């Protein structure tokens with residue numbers, strides 16, 4: 093390890109493949125690996141969920157931490173040669189289900205306590221070297237679940253630098269003020285410039301207000317969240333911190349997501365020989381109970397079933413159409429109302445629509461590989477990974493003109509076949525989506541141009557290496573900011 097390398101504690105609430113509800117888990121698995129390749133000394137902190145502990149054989153107890161919200165055990169294991177610190181407490185280790193919800197899809201009522209406890213543990217490990225014999229220069233936090241960490245660290249001097257990455261501004265971790273007080277969280281942070289948000293306490297606001305640097309996962313979303321339309325009430329604060337807010341596009345793990353080697357696929361393929369893609373299409377149609385039809389355009393969707401993703405608009409568009417001359421495969425889990433609407437659609441159009449409700453990694457790979465078009469009519473999209481996986485798998489994305497989708501997809505417009513890699517619609521509406529579907533159907537008849545667009549997508553460079561170097565620049569800036577803040581506070585204390 094280079095002596096000049098930074099020590100970074102990376103704090104997150106999910107990490108693939110151990111525990112995953114969405115793209116956050118993919119990023120928190122692959123970004124640390126890219127940072128390590130760039131010589132960063134990195135440790136990852138994750139709650140010790142039941143599902144995670146069940147998957148790890150070799151785990152070492154490090155120490156106990158006595159925190160205001162309870163005693164936690166810190167355990168350590170190694171994943172891909174990186175230290176993973178598991179923050180263990182019964183509120184994590186005794187629960188089945190995903191990180192935030194029970195198996196019957198109900199959010200754990202004590203989530204504010206659980207992630208405050210996690211944040212207290214991360215804070216303590218960051219400022220007190222006795223436990224790990226290692227002190228981070230910087231703590232990198234992700235989303236509301238870790239938003240309290242920069243706020244809690246601001247109460248320490250000296251403290252490490254902090255970077256807060258917003259993956260989704262709509263999920264904020266807001267709680268009533270009396271709940272905040274009952275949890276014994278610091279009153280000193282509860283004010284208009286701190287975690288206070290319209291009388292409530294907001295965990296994500298803690299991250300945005302106190303981190304040395306704030307970033308989000310695409311340049312376009314970094315601009316959007318500073319507007320009223322996409323700011324979720326935090327656009328004013330984000331504008332006031334404009335000089336510290338930036339966007340870094342997510343990368344993908346190009347070894348993990350590679351159609352030439354993906355072991356989940358019945359047939360592998362590459363840009364040079366796309367024939368395997370047809371075999372995956374046939375297998376997908378068979379597995380989902382659709383007619384096996386090589387020349388019918390097949391749209392794929394893999395998604396959290398949430399308002400963000402525009403799934404309702406997909407259902408509306410199909411319900412409004414007179415004839416269906418394409419197939420649609422949907423894999424998703426989430427809101428019950430959307431599940432019901434999708435199931436009804438499948439019953440009404442069994443020859444054209446196939447739905448699988450649940451979280452299924454293997455089927456998701458087959459959909460990426462076997463579909464012709466990946467449909468993603470999101471209302472907003474901080475980055476989006478599925479369109480990146482689709483590009484890599486030769487599946488043309490059909491996306492809305494928002495967020496990271498703008499930064500990664502180039503709309504086909506009849507005379508840009510050397511650059512285009514997909515289709516873009518201007519808004520999340522049934523009419524706009526129908527228009528996009530029709531444009532895809534029209535181009536599908538032109539096999540040569542279609543193949544060119546597939547090849548453009550497959551040649552796109554979305555590896556993490558470029559983004560990781562931008563994160564290193566951000567880390568340097570944050571470390572400079574923190575050094576200044578530590579010095580100013582030390583002087584103020586000396587002279588008072």
Ligand code: ADP
Pocket residue numbers: 113114115116118394395396423424425450451452453456475476477478479
């Ligand atoms: P978001 O994080 O907003 O859900 P992304 O496009 O960034 O959206 O990432 C979604 C990730 O989660 C992708 O890796 C996608 O394949 C995966 N995913 C979403 N829903 C499912 C599901 N039902 N089964 C398997 N994988 C899923």
Ligand code: GLC
Pocket residue numbers: 114115116119259260309342473474475476477496
């Ligand atoms: C969030 C966003 C998604 C992004 C992912 C990873 O879940 O909704 O757009 O790709 O985080 O950063």
